[in-house]
Amino acid sequence: xxxxxxxxxxxCAEGRAANLPCNHSTISGNEYVYWYRQIHSQGPQYIIHGxxxxxxxxxxxxxxxxxxxxxxxxxxxxTLRDTAVYYCIVRANAATQGGSEKLVFGxxxxxxxxx
Amino acid sequence: NAGVMQxxxxxxRRRGQEARLRCSPMKGHSHVYWYRQLPEEGLxxxxxxxxxxxxDESGMPKERFSAEFPKEGxxxxxxxxxxxxxxxxxxxxxxxxxxxxxxxxxxxxxxLTVL
Numbered sequence: 001x002x003x004x005x006x007x008x009x010x011x012c013a014e015g016r017a018a019n020l021p022c023n024h025s026t027i028s029g030n031e032y033v034y035w036y037r038q039i040h041s042q043g044p045q046y047i048i049h050g051x052x053x054x055x056x057x058x059x060x061x062x063x064x065x066x067x068x069x070x071x072x073x074x075x076x077x078x079t080l081r082d083t084a085v086y087y088c089i090v091r092a093n094a095a096t097q098g099g100s101e102k103l104v105f106g107x108x109x110x111x112x113x114x115x
Numbered sequence: 116n117a118g119v120m121q122x123x124x125x126x127x128r129r130r131g132q133e134a135r136l137r138c139s140p141m142k143g144h145s146h147v148y149w150y151r152q153l154p155e156e157g158l159x160x161x162x163x164x165x166x167x168x169x170x171d172e173s174g175m176p177k178e179r180f181s182a183e184f185p186k187e188g189x190x191x192x193x194x195x196x197x198x199x200x201x202x203x204x205x206x207x208x209x210x211x212x213x214x215x216x217x218x219x220x221x222x223x224x225x226x227l228t229v230l
Binding site: 034038041042043044046049103104105106107108 | 148158159160163
């Protein structure tokens with residue numbers, strides 16, 4: 001079962017920042033936070049992941065609270081092509097922590113970027 | 116570097132027939148995952164394989180479904196005696212065991228329609 005809670009849907013204006021929240025209050029010390037998205041009918045796409053420090057890449061920024069019980073994915077300048085379902089997943093890094101290899105997807109947040 | 120390749124992209128079968136879905140992981144990846152997505156639902160984990168081994172099949176239905184990942188060639192998800200409820204998108208993902216990030220790379224999916 002998914003260990004995260006996300007809003008069902010959100011709207012954002014094109015060109016504005018999209019801030020997608022995720023609650024993971026039962027996260028363990030060795031579990032990472034992963035974000036994926038699925039644009040309609042396509043395969044899921046990796047966005048970013050982090051453990052406890054904030055992370056940024058060319059797609060997004062990930063802000064993790066100090067107690068690690070929640071995080072926010074930030075798309076700094078949303079475009080129409082960012083309309084998708086965004087999944088927040090927690091999982092131990094199997095390569096180093098001996099966690100389960102699979103990702104467990106919840107229902108995600110349906111983000112709609114409006115013109 | 117080619118991504119995860121799945122074929123066929125679309126497959127139509129009549130009830131009782133067999134469906135075979137193929138997945139070629141990214142070059143250098145030896146870990147393959149299969150997920151199923153029913154219409155209007157989320158992604159459900161089915162099985163995780165490494166070369167010649169099934170590591171986690173906790174999401175596989177007990178009957179009619181099987182998966183393999185031979186030493187040579189693609190991973191195969193096989194569904195025998197298909198029923199209408201098997202109609203879904205089947206996504207394959209691959210990862211590198213040496214990758215500390217643990218991120219999965221997904222294919223574009225195979226859409227099975229059972230008439």
